[in-house]
Amino acid sequence: MLTSQRKKAILDALARDGQVLAKQLSETFDVSEDTVRRDLRELAGEGLLQRVHGGALPASSAVAPFAERRQIESSAKRAIAGAAAAMIGKGQVVIIDGGTTSAELIRQIPRDLQATVVTHSPSVAVGLIDHPLIEVLVIGGRLFKHSIVTVGAAAIEAMSHIQADIYFMGVTGVHPTAGLSTGDYEEAYVKRALAARAAETVVLASSDKINAASQFVIGGLALAQTIIVEMATDPALTKPLEKSGVTIVRA
Known part of the structure; x- marks a missing residue:
C-alpha cells in the first residue's frame, strides 16, 4: 500500500471511529509502528489529526484567529x-x-x-x-x-x-x-x-x-x-x- 493510500485510510478510520491506535494500524497495514507513527506525524503537521499517546484523534478546525x-x-x-x-x-x-x-x-x-x-x-x-x-x-x-x-x-x-x-x-x-x-x-x-x-x-x-x-x-x-x-x-x-x-x- 502506498503512503498516500495509508494516510487516506487513517483519515477514513478517524472519521468513522473517532480515534485510531498506532498498534492496530500497523497490524492492519502490515507495516511497522514506526511507519505508522511517521504517517501520523505528517498528518498532524498538516493539521489533519491530533496525535495522542498510542494513536490519534480528529483535529479541531476551530483554531483560526x-x-x-x-x-x-x-x-x-x-x-x-x-x-x-x-x-x-x-x-x-x-x-x-x-x-x-x-x-x-x-x-x-x-x-x-x-x-x-x-x-x-x-x-x-x-x-x-x-x-x-x-x-x-x-x-x-x-x-x-x-x-x-x-x-x-x-x-x-x-x-x-x-x-x-x-x-x-x-x-x-x-x-x-x-x-x-x-x-x-x-x-x-x-x-x-x-x-x-x-x-x-x-x-x-x-x-x-x-x-x-x-x-x-x-x-x-x-x-x-x-x-x-x-x-x-x-x-x-x-x-x-x-x-x-x-x-x-x-x-
Missing part, C-alpha cells in the same frame, strides 16, 4: 448563543468566556435583564455596555491576542474570589475520551479555573468541535454539566457524550 472566525456568519452559532442566553436567570452571577459564540451570546441577552457578568474577555465586557442592569466584572491579566482574553497567574488568582451560578465555556474540541480541549496552554488553565468557580458549566460547541481534539486539555467531560450543540449535529456524535452523563441541548 478571532478576527477571522468573527467574519464567519453562522445560523447554528446564533442558535447556540440564543439557547445559552435563555439559561441566564434574573440576579444570577454568570461567567462568560471569550470567543465568537460568546460574542453572539451577549447580543442575545435581553436589555432588561438584571445580572452580574464576570468575564476575562474585553470584547464581552465592552459588548455589555448598553445593558444598563448588568454589572460587569472584568478579570485582568496578560492579553492573549489570538482569542482576545486575559490569561496568566493574575487572572487565575482573581477567579478564586468568584462564586458563579453558571459558566459558558468556549472550546475547540469536545471528544468522548479526550474530553474538552483548546489550542493554547494558558487558556486551558484559565478555563479549568473558571469551571471550578461555577455551580454549572455549559459548553458552547458548534459541529466542527464535536468529536475533535486540540493540543491542550481543559479537562474531562465531567467538567461540564451541559453541552449546547446545533440542531443538525449527528446523534451518533452526541450519543457517546450523553453516555458520559452530560446533558445535550440542541439549538
Whole structure:
C-alpha cells in the first residue's frame, strides 16, 4: 500500500471511529509502528489529526484567529448563543468566556435583564455596555491576542474570589475520551479555573468541535454539566457524550 493510500485510510478510520491506535494500524497495514507513527506525524503537521499517546484523534478546525472566525456568519452559532442566553436567570452571577459564540451570546441577552457578568474577555465586557442592569466584572491579566482574553497567574488568582451560578465555556474540541480541549496552554488553565468557580458549566460547541481534539486539555467531560450543540449535529456524535452523563441541548 502506498503512503498516500495509508494516510487516506487513517483519515477514513478517524472519521468513522473517532480515534485510531498506532498498534492496530500497523497490524492492519502490515507495516511497522514506526511507519505508522511517521504517517501520523505528517498528518498532524498538516493539521489533519491530533496525535495522542498510542494513536490519534480528529483535529479541531476551530483554531483560526478571532478576527477571522468573527467574519464567519453562522445560523447554528446564533442558535447556540440564543439557547445559552435563555439559561441566564434574573440576579444570577454568570461567567462568560471569550470567543465568537460568546460574542453572539451577549447580543442575545435581553436589555432588561438584571445580572452580574464576570468575564476575562474585553470584547464581552465592552459588548455589555448598553445593558444598563448588568454589572460587569472584568478579570485582568496578560492579553492573549489570538482569542482576545486575559490569561496568566493574575487572572487565575482573581477567579478564586468568584462564586458563579453558571459558566459558558468556549472550546475547540469536545471528544468522548479526550474530553474538552483548546489550542493554547494558558487558556486551558484559565478555563479549568473558571469551571471550578461555577455551580454549572455549559459548553458552547458548534459541529466542527464535536468529536475533535486540540493540543491542550481543559479537562474531562465531567467538567461540564451541559453541552449546547446545533440542531443538525449527528446523534451518533452526541450519543457517546450523553453516555458520559452530560446533558445535550440542541439549538
